Amino acid sequence: MCRATSFPDDLGEYRPLLQALGSASSKAQLNQAAVRHIELKLKGQTQDDALASAELSQRLCRLHRASVLETPSQTDSTTAETATTAPESFEQKAKLLISNVSAAADKQNLDRLERLWAQAQEMLMDDSSRTPEHAPSTIRLYEGFLVAFFQLRRPQSGLQVWNSMLQSGFEPTIRTWNVMMKGCHISRDIHIMESMWHSMRNSGIQPDVVSWSTRIYGHFRIGEPRDGMSALEEMGRDWLNAQNRRRLKSGSLEDTSEVPKPDTVILNSAISALRGKKANQIPNVLAWSRRFNIEPDVATYNALLAISLGGGQATDAANILQRMAAANIQPNSSTFTILVDSMLSTTLDGMTQDEQKDKIMDLIASFEGCGMKVDVQGYALIIDRMLKDHNNLKAARSVLAHMTTRKVACTPHIYTILMTHYFDANPPELLAADALWNDIQSSRQEETMDVIFYDRMVEGFARHGDVGRTMAFLNRMSKEGKRPGWLAMTAVVQCLARSHEWDRVGQIVMDCHKQEGLLSVGLRGKKGQKDFWEYVGRLAENELYGSEHGREVFAIVEAQRAALGM
Template identity: 25%
Template sequence: MASTLRGATSSVCRSCLRLLRTPPPSRLVLIPGRRLFHTSPGWRAFGEAYPNTPSAPDVAATPPERPPHIRPLFNLPSARRSSLRLSRQDLVRVEERLEDRDLPGGYAAWLEVSDPRHRDGEPISEQVTDEVIKPVVELLLEGLIEEGPQHSELPPAAEFLETLRSMALANDSQYRLLLTSMLRQGKGPELVSPVLDSAIQYYKEDHFRAGARRQTVEGEEETSEIDRDMLWSSLRWGFRLASSPSAIASTIYLAFLHTMEVATQHHKDLERTLFSFPQLPNAPFLGKYMAHHYFEEEMQTRLVKLADKFEFKKLLTVPALLQRATAQYTDGGRLKDYYDSLRTQAEDTGIPFSEENFMVFVMAFMTLTEREVAIEIWNDMARSGIFPKPRSWNMLLTEAGRLQDRDRSCLQAVWKTIITSGVIPDVILWTTRIHALLMADRKAEGMKVLKDMQKSGLKPTTATINAVLDGLLKNGYMNEAKKTLLVATGMGIKSDLTTYNTMLRALLRSRNFDEAISLLREMQAAGIDADIVTATTVLDGLYKNSPTKPDLTKVRNLLEYMEAAGVPANEVTFTTIIEGLLETGNEQAAQDIWMIMEFKGLKPTPATYTTVIRYAFSKGDLLGVEKLWQQVEANRVPKDQKLWTRLAVGYAQMGEVERLRSVMAAMGEEGRILPLSAYTLILRALEKWELYNDVKEIVKDALEKDMISSDGSSRGPVERMFWQTLERVAEGAVLMDLKAQGLVTV
């Protein structure tokens, strides 16, 4: 535990060092990959190179040892096994005919050896596995794709692949081969759609029944079931690694775009899921991908346009994306131009603005105190035939409440608009208005509105009372809060956990410790379990408002009481409490909780150390960070991605470049790399310290790890943010130097 928790920078909690010497128990880790697919010799051996892929190293090289990392494996074998019992000689019969370019003969041989009656119970001394059979049937599939149409007696390739799927002999490569070929040949959407459906069905029903392989530190393996939704997680990795030989994801995406007009149920499911992907291949990448596979120029142009249209549809469908885009504007004029351009694009593409889209811009302009423009957009929504739902009115009212310090009349103006629009306010709208007034210390108005609400025939709910208590107690009206709570109880309005937490916080702040303990007992008697917020609130208030430091025994007793009241005593709970206490700057309380955690025999987790190291960095306590890291090493605490990232980014933000290099080197020894988002944070930190040469080294490192493309193209928002950050460093001078060195071609 860092000495920062005691406000000093010269010592560390000795009790931590005492208990951290205990060896950790056995743990399970997922078998990972040290390098990304498209830089790993073991994976490159299974396919050709793709655009922007570095030249392949020796494919015979032994793949590096795989360190712990959690992600779905793209080429997991199917859990289903075929019922075929074939010998090596059976496969040779098929291969020989295919090598002689006798496709009909090869197919006939396959029909014979795959017939269940072929062996008729005859034992096989050297039966081959499914993984040996699949490359042979893939050669046959390739032949049916290229030459099959010339032989009327042979089935279509799509029909043959569907047969393979039913026999549990399908794989990623076969679907990529067939879909790419059909798109390259310009097959119509109605022909491609069934193959796409089959590919999705293959992933859902077959591919991920295999589960994830997990390996213990003792070297044993276990298998866990993976939900069908892991298809989408796998595709996400495929999009991120779309230049790899396992680029089935990009192929499926192109097939999806091509078949948008033939939307089956599988297609609709895939569309909904693609909306959640942060890194779909962008139009430039898809263009390179299709050029590499010799797509017709007309098809390339069509699919790139559809990709742009889908990205726009995604922007308008996922509110968070549009919110993120509007948040970048601090000038009302530029935001209005952006709004107008999107409306024009929506009309051109036939994708209408939804209520959520309009509300994003309404809220953005309200935040910029551009009330007139916000009302104008609200009217645009009405003119579009959209009658706002109560949720939209509530959002508008909430934002008006936040703006009271800058525009006191805004809240009343919005309420008047609600009434004149013919909307009958419900309990939620009344509650929002009351809370906004009380939070702005307009007590008389707020309590009057509470009475007006009751006069309108609406009874306050528990949420209403909680809002009233929050607003009153924030401004120190303890007596009014107690009276309100008594009245509410008399009306039969039950208190909930939020009610108790709100009152507890206020009582402890005002040093009414006896009342706080009584309230805790009352809460327990009412059958309401305390939560971590309750525990943190009580501990924080006890330490900050007590005239003397609380006795550690009393704190332990309090935690035991909280445990009996519903707060579990485990590592996660203690870490969350420590984090909550540090967020309020309560170092002494966090220090004691750490000691109590050790006293109970609970060991700090990677998350615990991440929390405290983050706090130490925020205090500028490098010595505390170093001592904490020594504890991590001494106790052999597993170093997860968040812990490594926090350490690396923290050193960068402190300008400690040598320590940053040491961390990245240590990560390399463990086969780990920082996420690209961390590289972006490091760029910003180094720019602040004007360490421009070190910025160049970070960029070179990202290039060497193939995390970014040297041409500046981005496969998603994370890469786009990296390049935008780099372009701003030293007003573009660093990027110009990298260009001059031939490292990038942006």
């Protein structure tokens, strides 16, 4: 776009944007990023997180002051020496376990993760795990489980890891505190996060940049902007006070390494947290940043660009791109995605599907002509818009073919977009869905599919009355330790009800309630939870009334309604 002479003429209204980007990207030689598009959004606590906020806060912050790691006795030393000379050392075992934990979290396999935690507990019972030699590996192991459980939205399981670590005599490191505070974002409880913050400070640990950015992001995104600004001011005061102490002591004005200086990481964290309805607070953050001579980077400009275009402020967006060029900040693939997102909203209406396809491919070629490479997130955006907004499968397939020539692999998100299109088509294209699933299996990618993909498979086949494949994919989720969402389970029960399979409906309801059988790893999120129990309640009062599990289902529904305040 920008310098390419073949750029489509009818995008004239965007010419200021394009010219500014062209200037900014005049020397760009950008790397292609393999960006995994994660749609698993954090939408509050699950049933697993049933602890009341006050109780959870108290338990999280109850730091048992364990003794410092003891010097091992002669017996312990002998044990440690034996472990060291064994074919596989403690460090090697811990490293392998940490790798497996990370893989289980990436695959969203909660069942696998819980089995790994049971394995780790046996390993951590060995006295050698608490020797000074092995303590760093042990701490990393605990932290790996904390990250994984919070990633899978299991804060209570994370709490068990936390308590196990404290009871074993280990003091939290700065990374441990950061993980715990970030976990508080999942439960969306700023009071717990603040309690964790003050406990960390009281323990004598100095916050690092990650600590500050986690706290600031939490206040701006989940809490109140005034508390976010207060945290920014506090960070600034801490650094200035440290600078003054250092100057008085040594006469030097050099930065102190102990207290982090407000920087671009903090600025970007605050701006990204304020996107949406709180964007009017961004000028206050920028004014704060100027007091510390913080220079915006490409992530800063991208965030501001997205906010401007999202609000329909094309002139502001052009000015932002011009400032990027003046600061010699090179745009990246995220800049492309942001601009395309805005352009696709207005430029394709009224065109035939062939014209839309040609326009999209010209747009991609124009960006590549400027030296920019489209990343997988940008491709996913285009495919999604082509299918959802324009029902243009031909254009989507052209983009997929272009991805193949550029050796850009499909992600679970792109596969989910395609499957959703096939299921939503009228009539549904179930043969195409089957063919795509066969392609995924033949390329051995099925294990990389995430819970969102499997939810859509379950919902799609259930909606179209295919009981066999609905239950097959639900069973697959169970075997892989993936938790279905409530909307998917509602679709399952409705599918079974339409087929009058009342005993299976009753069994599914009991599994949901007791977390047994196909739902032994539980369910995910809260969206659709009340609707699920409302629907099951109607069945319990009518069709299920005289079934094998009717009375038990009715009691379960009453208990769930009471617990949810229905």
